Amino acid sequence: MRRILIAATTEADVCSASFCLSLSQSVSLGLVNNLEFLSVFVPANGNSSMAFNQAITLAWTEKLDGFVCVSPKVSWQAQSLLALVNSDKDAVAMPVATKNGFEVSLGEVSRLQEDTERGEIKVRGASLDFIYLSPYAVDRLCTTHPTVNYKGQEVKLVLQCGDIYDSYYGPDDILAYRLLEQGIELWLSTRNTAHRHDTIEYMNEFSSVLENLKANG
Numbered sequence: 425m426r427r428i429l430i431a432a433t434t435e436a437d438v439c440s441a442s443f444c445l446s447l448s449q450s451v452s453l454g455l456v457n458n459l460e461f462l463s464v465f466v467p468a469n470g471n472s473s474m475a476f477n478q479a480i481t482l483a484w485t486e487k488l489d490g491f492v493c494v495s496p497k498v499s500w501q502a503q504s505l506l507a508l509v510n511s512d513k514d515a516v517a518m519p520v521a522t523k524n525g526f527e528v529s530l531g532e533v534s535r536l537q538e539d540t541e542r543g544e545i546k547v548r549g550a551s552l553d554f555i556y557l558s559p560y561a562v563d564r565l566c567t568t569h570p571t572v573n574y575k576g577q578e579v580k581l582v583l584q585c586g587d588i589y590d591s592y593y594g595p596d597d598i599l600a601y602r603l604l605e606q607g608i609e610l611w612l613s614t615r616n617t618a619h620r621h622d623t624i625e626y627m628n629e630f631s632s633v634l635e636n637l638k639a640n641g
Contacts, residue, residue, distance in 0.1 A: 428490035431479030439496030473583040495553040504616030517550035519630035527551035543615035549600040
């Protein structure tokens, strides 16, 4: 049975009810598909980058079979998570509908590289609200970055705070660059969409947005 870590970085230990429902359904569906989803909640305390580092370090040290980083304010269909972790790619994000649309960097739409069989496209960057990393990607990121002591724990410094650079870069930008350094391509699922919950649920579907972009591109 494959063991995959699902890590949610929380502020004030808050997660949505829809997140909890999606997680419980995913755990149940995973068990009948030879997948054991192990969930962990990591307090961000205003530093989501270090929370991510704590989570990916855990996946690496425990030699797990994959790592999923997901926002505790996001919901998804259990089957879409299975499709994500069963991808043959080493880094795959799921588009998340938000009030500002989708946080995805596509590049030139007319030159998109597509895996039509799996329903995935190669992207320049994507939100860390829902992303899967294979054991290979986790190992490359952790073995090529230094270890620091953070709150009494030995943590791999994969992501750093954006303000150490000459311009501000968010954690998603930095991870995309870290993957690129290791020759790992970042892909995006186009057949599945997760939805962010703030005061309302944002119900856009990425597949429709992509078709419109292609039609007008």
